[in-house]
Amino acid sequence: MQLSERVQKLTPSSTLAITAKANELKASGQPVIGLAAGEPDFNTPDNIIQAAFRAVEEGKTxxxxxxxxxxxxxxxxxxxxxxxxxxxxxxxxxxxxxxxxxxxxxxxxxxxxxxxxxxxxxxxxxxxxxxxxxxxxxxxxxxxxxxxxxxxxxxxxxxxxxxxxxxxxxxxxxxxxxxxxxxxxxxxxxxxxxxxxxxxxxxxxxxxxxxxxxxxxxxxxxxxxxxxxxxxxxxxxxxxxxxxxxxxxxxxxxxxxxxxxxxxxxxxxxxxxxxxxxxxxGDQTFLQEMNATFKSRLETIYPLLMEIPGIECIKPQGAFYLYPNVKETVKLCGLDSADAFVEKLLEESLVAVVPGSSFGSPDNIRMSYATDLDSMTEAISRIKKFVTDRMEK
Structure with missing residues (x-):
C-alpha cells in the first residue's frame, strides 16, 4: 500500500529505538542498564491510583x-x-x-x-x-x-x-x-x-x-x-x-x-x-520527595561522570538527564562519531544511552538518571572502563 508523503518523511524516535534494542538484549539474559527512556522510575502515588479505582467503581467510565x-x-x-x-x-x-x-x-x-x-x-x-x-x-x-x-x-x-x-x-x-x-x-x-x-x-x-x-x-x-x-x-x-x-x-x-x-x-x-x-x-508531598531523590542522584553521579576521560558536561539544573559532550571521548576511543560510541557502548558494555544526533547535536549523548542509584553508578563505571580499555589498545 502506498503511504502518504507526510508519514514517509517522519524520523523514527531514536529514544524508543535504543530502548527497544536494549530490551531485546535484556530479554536474552544480558545485564543491560538502560539510561535511554524519559520517564520517572517511581510508581504513581497511591492516592492518585485510588482516585482512579474509585472513578471506575462509581461508573465514571x-x-x-x-x-x-x-x-x-x-x-x-x-x-x-x-x-x-x-x-x-x-x-x-x-x-x-x-x-x-x-x-x-x-x-x-x-x-x-x-x-x-x-x-x-x-x-x-x-x-x-x-x-x-x-x-x-x-x-x-x-x-x-x-x-x-x-x-x-x-x-x-x-x-x-x-x-x-x-x-x-x-x-x-x-x-x-x-x-x-x-x-x-x-x-x-x-x-x-x-x-x-x-x-x-x-x-x-x-x-x-x-x-x-x-x-x-x-x-x-x-x-x-x-x-x-x-x-x-x-x-x-x-x-x-x-x-x-x-x-x-x-x-x-x-x-x-x-x-x-x-x-x-x-x-x-x-x-x-x-x-x-x-x-x-490532593497531597503534593510526592513532588518534593521525588525531586529530592533526583537531586541526590545528580549530586552523586555528576562527579563520577566527570571522571571519564574527555567528557565535558554542564551540570543540569532540572529534569533528569545528563547531556555530556563526548567529542573528545569519541576520539580517545578511536571511533568516528558519538553514534558509533553509543552503538559500541551498548554492544560491548551493555549500557544504553541516546545519541545527541537525535536531538540535533551530534557530539553529545543523553543519559537519563531516572533509574536507581546503584544501576546509575554501575553504568558510569562501565562507560569509564569502556573508554579506558579502548584508550589502552
Missing part, C-alpha cells in the same frame, strides 16, 4: 467533553493560580498527554510553509510535529558555551517573515538547562516585538534542583497573550502511562484545539482524568 472534565479544568486552573497564572477554564484544554496537546497546537496554528523556531538541542518530536502540520522547522544552535539557551540575537539570526512560533522548553529535555527570569524576559520582549507565538513546554517544571522554574507567561499580559503553556502530570506525578496533559492559552486557540480533539481522539481517558484531579488537588 463514559465519554466526557472532548476538552476534558470541567472539574479537571478547574483543578488545572487552581494549579496555575498557585503558580501566579490566571486562566479561565475556557482557556484550558485537556489532552491525551502533553504530546497530544502539542500536536493539536501545531495543527491549529500552522499553515503550509509557516516556520517554527526550534532551539538545538531539541526534544525529538518537536520537528516531526511541525512537519506533520505543514510547517517548517527552523533550527537555532546553542551549545555548552551558552548553557544551551537562546538569546534575542540568536533568534533574530533565523527569524523570517514566515516565522510563526518559537518552542521554549525549560527545564529542558535533553539538557536540563533552566532559563532565568532575566533570560526569559529578553525572549519575551523579542516575541512581543515581533508578534511570535511562544510554545512554552513546562512538563519538567517541578524537577528543578538549582534555581526556580518561571513560566514566561507570568512576565506580563503581552507575552501571556502570545504564550501557549503545555504541561501535564506525566513527569511531575510519575503518570507517563496515564496520558493526561493540557494546554493553556488564547481562548480562540484553545477552542480550535478542542474541536480538533472532538474529531480525532474525542476525550482523554475518563478514569485518568479523575486520577489527574487528585494529582493536582
Amino acid at each position: 463514559k465519554y466526557t467533553p472532548a476538552g476534558g472534565l470541567p472539574k479537571l479544568k478547574q483543578a488545572i486552573q487552581g494549579k496555575l493560580e498557585r503558580d501566579g497564572l490566571n486562566y479561565d477554564v475556557s482557556e484550558i484544554m485537556v489532552a491525551s498527554g502533553a504530546k497530544h496537546a502539542l500536536y493539536n497546537l501545531f495543527q491549529s496554528i500552522l499553515d503550509e510553509g509557516d516556520e517554527v523556531i526550534i532551539p538545538i538541542p531539541y526534544w525529538v518530536s518537536y520537528p516531526e510535529q511541525v512537519k506533520l502540520a505543514g510547517g517548517k522547522p527552523v533550527y537555532v544552535g546553542t551549545d555548552e558555551s551558552t548553557a544551551f539557551k537562546v538569546t534575542p540575537d540568536k533568534l533574530n539570526s533565523v527569524m523570517t517573515d514566515k516565522t510563526k512560533a518559537l518552542i521554549l522548553n525549560t527545564p529542558s529535555n535533553p539538557t536540563g538547562s533552566l532559563y532565568t527570569k532575566e533570560e526569559l524576559k529578553a525572549v519575551a520582549d523579542w516575541a512581543v516585538r515581533h508578534n511570535i507565538v511562544v510554545v512554552s513546554d513546562e512538563i519538567y517544571e517541578t524537577l528543578v534542583y538549582d534555581g526556580e522554574h518561571i513560566s514566561i507567561a507570568s512576565l506580563g499580559e503581552a507575552i501571556k497573550a502570545l504564550t501557549v503553556i503545555i504541561n501535564g502530570v506525566s513527569k511531575s506525578h510519575s503518570m507517563t502511562g496515564w496520558r493526561i496533559g493540557y494546554a493553556a492559552g488564547d481562548r480562540q486557540l484553545i477552542k480550535a484545539m478542542t474541536d480538533l480533539s472532538s474529531h480525532s481522539t474525542s476525550n482523554p481517558t475518563t478514569p485518568s482524568q479523575w486520577a489527574a484531579i487528585e494529582a493536582y488537588d
